[in-house]
Structure formats: C-alpha cells, structure tokens
Amino acid sequence: MGEYPDTYKYSAEHEWISVDDGVGTVGITHHAQDELGDVVFVELPESGTPLARDVVFGTIESVKAVSDLYAPVAGEIVEVNEALIDAPEVVNDDPHGAGWMIRIKLDDPSSVDSLMSSADYRKHIEA
C-alpha cells in the first residue's frame, strides 16, 4: 500500500527506477497514482527512443487530469510495457510492479546515485 521498495531510487517527479545490469525499469510511485486517480490512458514512446535526463517521455491520463512522465536518467528505451495500452488501471493496482512503463539502457550507471532513496522519497512526499 505505502511500501516504497528500498532497492528502488526515486525522482522528485514521483517516478521510481530499479536498475539491473545497466537496464533501469521505470514507473510512477504509489503516491503519484493515488494523486492521479483512476488511470485511463498511458502514452509511451517506442522502443529505441533515446532519452535525456528530465525530458518528458510520455503522458499518463486519469479521468480528471493529465500528467507528464519525466525520464529520471538518460539512456535508450529498450522495452515498453504494452500491457498498459489495454489495461491502464494496472498502474493504479500495482504501480511499483506490473505497472512499470519503460525499460531504459542507462548511458551512465552512476546517474541513479543522485536520485532519492526510499527514505528520502517518503520524506519528500510528507513535506
């Protein structure tokens, strides 16, 4: 429910990234999906798209609002979660797991170091 995995890193824009062997899986946090409400559309780019850090790579739309998705690190998209096209509500149900959005091959593995730990993120959302 409010569990922010310690192995993940978090951005100020409420995204999380989980890195495994140079590839980061990215999604939005529980806090973000809670604020958005029922997600109805997720617009994601194609595999192969290069991303610079902090660029808008897509949008997530709930019934009442649209939010931009920001790249937490620079890299190249190697996989996109196609399941979200037909089942966007998965983002609400499992934001830290099945609700993942893209996988990026990081340009620089150390680029995640400057992101927040789960403890720092929890403080960030309480502020």
Next chain:
Amino acid sequence: MVDFAGWNMPVQFSGLVDEHTAVRQRAGLFDVSHMGEIRLRGDAALANVQRLTTNNAATLEIGQAQYTAMTRQSGGIVDDLLVHRVADDDYFLVVNAGTKDKDYDWICAHLEGDAVADDESSAWAQLAIQGPLSETILARVIDVDLASIRYYRFVLTEYGGAPAMIARTGYTGEDGFEVYLAPQHAEDLADRLMDAGTADGIVPAGLGARDTLRLEAGMLLYGSDMDDARTPIEAGIGRVVKTDKGEFIGRQALLKQRASGSDDRVVGIEISGRGIPRHGYGVLTADGQPIGTVTSGTFGPTLRKGIGFACISADHAIVGTEVAVEIRGRAIPATVVETPFYRRQG
C-alpha cells in the same frame, strides 16, 4: 478536498470510477449543499419569474419544477437553474454555487411589483441520493410516499423537526432525489442514508464522479459549457426558451437568433480513437481547419470513451460530422454525436 466556488469539497472518496459506477448500478450520496437557493414570494412572484427566465413557469403545477435559464438582454446566460413552484406566490430557485451572488444581485436589480427575493442559501443543506436504488434506500429513512413523487416533482415535508423538501431531480442521468433540509440535520440524514444503504452498496460520491455522471447524461455545466456570452440556443438548450410565453429579458435577442441561426453551437463529441477531450482543447475539421473549442470533456467511465461538449461553428455542428480534437499537439479523430451520451434503462 478542493476549493469549489469557495466551498471545501471532496473530489472523490473510494475513487472516481468506483463512485460513478455505483451511482449507475446502485446508489451514491452527494453533499451538494454548496448550491444556492433563492426564493421569490408575493403576488407578482410568478410575473417576475416569467420575466427573469426563458422557460414557461406558468405551466408549472404546485409541487412541480422545471429546468430553465436566466438571460441578459443580449440573450447571454446569467445562469441555468431549477424553478420549483411551491405555491402560487412562492417560487424556489436552485442555482449554481459559483453564480449565486451574481444571480441574486441580478434578480434584485430586476424585481418589479409586489415581490421579494430572499437568498436562502445558508438556510439549506442539500443531499442528493442518485442511482436505481435511491428510492428503496431513502424510503427506509424518510416517511414520505416517494413512489408518488414523479420526475421533476417535489414535496414539502420535515426532517429533524425543521422544514425539508424532497425533489425527484438530479444531475446524474439516474433516478434519484435531491433533499433540501436544515443544515444542522444534514449530517444526521447523511449518516442514516449511508447506514440504510450499506447492504445495497451505497457509496459517498464526490465532485469527480458528479462531473463524469452529468457529462455522460448530456447535462451542461455553467462556467464550462456556457457563460454570460453564450445564449441558450448556442448552448444547445433551446428547448427551455419559450418565446411564446410572453415577454422576458433577452426574448428579442433570442427570437432574432432563432430566426437567423446562431454562428456557433455546443454539441456532443465522441473521440473515435484514444484520447480525452478537455476544456480549452481546439476542435478542427477532419482536414485541420479550426472550428471551435472543447467546453468540457472527460473519459466516461460507463461508456469507456472520451466524450465532451464543444462549441463549434454551426455548419459543422451536425450529428455525424467527422471532426478532430487537438490533444497535446496531435489531431485526434472525433465525431459530433447526439446527447445524452448515456441513457438509463427503464
């Protein structure tokens, strides 16, 4: 909780889609006490209502309500509202929260003859119970013959020893009631309705669901779909403009517009693909010419598609016309459709 016209109101409780679906299938409870209530009384009350509004209030029976509009000389809408005929010399107007002060000032400035207007808004709380199980649930809490209250009819009663009014009206497209009562008893009624309806699956519902429900039901929102610059004819509610009923403020302008046609019309649109139309988004012809803007839009949880209202040039405001909505820089195909988008069964 958000600020809505100066009121602290919940956007949602369990979730917008949850609440919306509950109202369509079972029942939802809304606290709509933010709405304004203005009473006109006196021998000239009806004459004033007739002069201030576009619909024909003379056809109302005691205990009957009608949807209508107050218009300016230009024909532009001051507000849309419900007029309830309480007695031959007593009319209860229910107006939008955000425009209540403007409406009251407008009414007072135009009152003529033996009539007084009172702003009773702070004296009334309002709870709306909406959905197919509304009557069943409300009947457990209030000892009134609800089955005999027809659509757009109301009865006067009491709750907690103070005056109350129960109207079979609503802003959702479902069967339901709007209960007007003394503020000090509203929490009690709300609690009792929630208790009485638990087994039937009643849920509290907020502003988010209120908006998706009314949109699917083809109902307009003042401030989004219409304002002082838009006439009822342009807004697509020409059915409440009864120019034959006698003189009223704006009649000349509306007669003229009816005769010559309006430049723009508010119509229903439905996105053909994926996308949600929202207030302010541009509307284009199928080949990219700008023809208007979206006035309100959402993703209809029951219909599961992007729907909305748009004010577009009259030539294109024809059901079946293929248009496009500009969503984040892309022209997404849409169609002009009949409203309501949703109609309840039975």
